[in-house]
Amino acid sequence: MTSPEGAPSAVPREARAYQGLRAGMVTRSIAATVDAVVVLVVITVGLLAVNAFAFVLDPRGFRVVGTSQAVLVEAALATAVVYLAGTWAMVGRSYGCHVMGLRVVDRRGRSPGLATALLRAVLCVFFPVGLVWCGVVRSRKSVQDLLLRTSVVYDWVPEHRPRGAVA
């Protein structure tokens, strides 16, 4: 019922045994999918906003902006990198991690720094297949985790704990 510090735990009983353990491929894949949907929504909303702004500026000469596939892909990749790096560095979890009860931590159990988060985001976006490795090895570490010495752990506690060890 209580955490190691003696305070009441917000984690349900059935999940307490997993709190702080490294997450596996299934949970992390679902979280990554949620993040991909978030990026897709952001890109869509951004594209609509840009086009609306362009239409307001010049209604007569308006032409749809960003229909090129290359532009869309580049925008999506850049958005994903910024979104993942920002959320991991600021609160230790993206929205997908939040939904699935995960947290990205460095080797000390803290939220990764901005540089680590940025590198990790780049690796995750441009080499997503590296996630599969966490389902293969016993340590449940992806290629990105092995390179940057990070981990993704189950953490159902919603509060942000930047300096504290995980669970």
Next chain:
Amino acid sequence: MPSKHNGVPRQRLAFFPLPSVSRIDVGVAAVTGVVGGATAAGRRMVALGRPVAEALVLSPPLVPEGLQPRRVVELLALRGSQQREDLTREFAALLDRAVPLVVDELLRRVDLDAVIARLDLAKLADEVIASVDLPEIIRESTSAVQSEAVREVRMRSISGDEAVGRAMERLRPRRRRVATHDEP
């Protein structure tokens, strides 16, 4: 098996006729048998004699109804019951008057702030919250549907992680199989 004294088997006394039987056991059985028989006989005599004794003592023949001891005992019991009820009522009234006065005087003399300062209220509150599992109640009372759905998805994904881990464990060579989880 005979007992030993200084390594030499002790011989049983010759005057006891049955060497294989313990004299203590025989003695205990004899005493308990006698006592038990006497007790049973006494009980039977009391059971048989009690109605006669009661009839003779409490309701003796040739004594008027109003003077019989049974009548006297019944009157005494009735009067005692009434007096007990009166005493209880008077004592309750006395407590109603005295307790507020005593409590007021106690509270006037006791420094409650000092008493409260000596209590670890935070720890007490933590223990109470821990005992009633307050977070669980809050979780159940607020946004119950959403949290239940999310919790279900999370637990199922954890089960999926475990299943993948077990499957990979089976694929590994037997000599390398150890615990699935490592601490981060």
